[in-house]
Amino acid sequence: MGIVKFIVGKALLPLLMVAALVAPTVAKELNIAVVISTTGKYAFVGTPLKDGIDMALAERAKAGIFGNNTINVIFQDNASEKDEAISLINRMGARKDILMIIGPIATSEAMATGPVAVDHKITMFTTATSPKALDAGPWIFKVTGIADNYMAVMGEYAVDTLKVKKCFSVTIRDNEGYIIQKNAFVNYLNDHGSGVVADESILSSDTDFTAMATKIVNANPDCLFLSTPPEQGANIIIQAKQAGLSSDVILIGNTGMASVNYLKAGGSAVNGTYLPTEFLPTGVHADAKAFIDRYKAAHGEEPKLWAAVGYTMGLVAAAAISNAGDDPTRDSIRRAMLRIKDLSVPLGFGRFTIGADRIPNFGASVLVIRDGDWISVD
Amino acid sequence: MLAQQILNGLVVGGVYSLFALGFSLVFGIHKILNLAHGAVLMTGAFIGLYSVLLGLPLPVAMILAILGGGLVSVFIEFTAFRPLRNTGESEFGAIISSIGANLIIISIAQKISNTEILRFPFETFPIVIFQIAGIRVSLLQMFMAVMALALMAALMYYLMRTRHGRQVRAVAGNERAAVLLGVNPNIIYFQTFFISGALAGASGVLIGLAFGSIHFMMGEPFLLAAFAICILGGMGSIVGAMVAGLLFGMIQTLSVAYLPTGLTDAIIYSTIFVILIVRPNGLFGKAAAGVLRSQR
Numbered sequence: 001m002g003i004v005k006f007i008v009g010k011a012l013l014p015l016l017m018v019a020a021l022v023a024p025t026v027a028k029e030l031n032i033a034v035v036i037s038t039t040g041k042y043a044f045v046g047t048p049l050k051d052g053i054d055m056a057l058a059e060r061a062k063a064g065i066f067g068n069n070t071i072n073v074i075f076q077d078n079a080s081e082k083d084e085a086i087s088l089i090n091r092m093g094a095r096k097d098i099l100m101i102i103g104p105i106a107t108s109e110a111m112a113t114g115p116v117a118v119d120h121k122i123t124m125f126t127t128a129t130s131p132k133a134l135d136a137g138p139w140i141f142k143v144t145g146i147a148d149n150y151m152a153v154m155g156e157y158a159v160d161t162l163k164v165k166k167c168f169s170v171t172i173r174d175n176e177g178y179i180i181q182k183n184a185f186v187n188y189l190n191d192h193g194s195g196v197v198a199d200e201s202i203l204s205s206d207t208d209f210t211a212m213a214t215k216i217v218n219a220n221p222d223c224l225f226l227s228t229p230p231e232q233g234a235n236i237i238i239q240a241k242q243a244g245l246s247s248d249v250i251l252i253g254n255t256g257m258a259s260v261n262y263l264k265a266g267g268s269a270v271n272g273t274y275l276p277t278e279f280l281p282t283g284v285h286a287d288a289k290a291f292i293d294r295y296k297a298a299h300g301e302e303p304k305l306w307a308a309v310g311y312t313m314g315l316v317a318a319a320a321i322s323n324a325g326d327d328p329t330r331d332s333i334r335r336a337m338l339r340i341k342d343l344s345v346p347l348g349f350g351r352f353t354i355g356a357d358r359i360p361n362f363g364a365s366v367l368v369i370r371d372g373d374w375i376s377v378d
Numbered sequence: 379m380l381a382q383q384i385l386n387g388l389v390v391g392g393v394y395s396l397f398a399l400g401f402s403l404v405f406g407i408h409k410i411l412n413l414a415h416g417a418v419l420m421t422g423a424f425i426g427l428y429s430v431l432l433g434l435p436l437p438v439a440m441i442l443a444i445l446g447g448g449l450v451s452v453f454i455e456f457t458a459f460r461p462l463r464n465t466g467e468s469e470f471g472a473i474i475s476s477i478g479a480n481l482i483i484i485s486i487a488q489k490i491s492n493t494e495i496l497r498f499p500f501e502t503f504p505i506v507i508f509q510i511a512g513i514r515v516s517l518l519q520m521f522m523a524v525m526a527l528a529l530m531a532a533l534m535y536y537l538m539r540t541r542h543g544r545q546v547r548a549v550a551g552n553e554r555a556a557v558l559l560g561v562n563p564n565i566i567y568f569q570t571f572f573i574s575g576a577l578a579g580a581s582g583v584l585i586g587l588a589f590g591s592i593h594f595m596m597g598e599p600f601l602l603a604a605f606a607i608c609i610l611g612g613m614g615s616i617v618g619a620m621v622a623g624l625l626f627g628m629i630q631t632l633s634v635a636y637l638p639t640g641l642t643d644a645i646i647y648s649t650i651f652v653i654l655i656v657r658p659n660g661l662f663g664k665a666a667a668g669v670l671r672s673q674r
Contacts, residue, residue: 043493071552173640200639205599207589210386230497235590242505244514267500368537
């Protein structure tokens, strides 16, 4: 009996414990919900965003970052509707097998859905521009930088280097993100001895800018600042030039306009535009260039800014899940999000860090369009 | 600047008139609110754009857009309105079915365009600017004005001076009486929807050329404008749609030019509200909607 006890206690038990440790763990399906708009007015953001998220998660899964586990992405289209976003985030949050939510897109949507995500204690990783989206609680994260930071880079360049004195400002008024960027730029000008001769707004559905174009020309500004989607900005410039806008007027845009769509829509009319950028379409560092090459190979076209943002969101989500332990939970993923530091991404200067305030930092620079090419002024 | 902005307003208003005419025509004759009319405008713009991208000259692209717009409109009539009409429940059902048709067409366009905002190639229409008495007038603005006027004149001639036009007006006045007199109402529906769609298709190309933006959702703001124009002009009034379209374009342009742009829509719709208080049936409307009835 003593020998049996000895064999079981001193030999078999440790063997069984070691065997349990080395035995292959059961593969799990890790569910991520992506609630974005691939239809409606934000489809221009959501469609490339989805491509980028898909690409990043597929690449990270292929690289084995999730071990035996598999990632399952549940895409839901909220059709650019805030109510639909609330309903979908609620539905996704109620499903206990979903670990985190990527989305929604607009600040207004994020502010409406944030409390729902917090109620369900699930990480919500949004593209919202305004930091107010984070106020809902510690489960909300954003991928975009703070307008005050990156527009200040543009404002500083406009005042110190371009010496602008009186800008004509046009912004989208039915999307808070554009207004925030405009305010950051205009405030910088006002605080540094420059200013605006007019602060006008348009709707995101507007296409007729003939009256606005005449107004711009008659205001005789030395700078035209646009906080609009790329195609709309290009369109305003074309119509303003046809209305007689001098080629001496300095053109300045927002971050979203650093897009191939801006060049395609504006042609030679947008030459000379200065833009603050978090993503240069030709890439400013090796990681961005590698991403652009892979994206072009996969999709047959150059990535838009939102594809790069989506790719970054996919990389961040993948890193958070893989760093959340063998058995990731909603809470461990939230804590892992806060530990994201110097993650290699195509945005900004290439290193993505989430601060304690849940605001990301990855840097921005100013570029200018010359003969259809992007040139960094740095 | 005032003269320049008045010119801008007249040109834009001309395009609004052209688009709203088709909307008003269908309502005036058939009492149908075709909420897929904006999608037909977008279809015309897409047909024009892709025709040009395929290497066809602009005039051919314009003709194809007109024909395409007309055919899509007829297709909507066949699929969304005719079955309901046969059940006798066309009034509210037609609104819902036209919303459905609108969404289907928009979704198809979204797939085709991959949600991108497209534009005609830069060399599609020559950029030539004339200086006339200190006013900048582009060749494109002249083209738009001439096209809008020509199409409106052709429509008026068709309705008022041809046998088919008389039949259309007869159906507008009393469909049952027209049928007893030997008019085939289905042919009239075909004609009015085709003309309505053709005007929308032409408007789509003009808007695409002038404003440099072709998008699967581009018809929606124009549909809202057309609805407002029809109410302002008098529901179903052809002349009313023309005048109200010009007025709408002028109010919009002048409010953008001289007032804070954030107030533009408020000013437009407040002005319409005030006009409707004075003339509840619109500028050219009669107590019973459908001015074509009284023009027999």
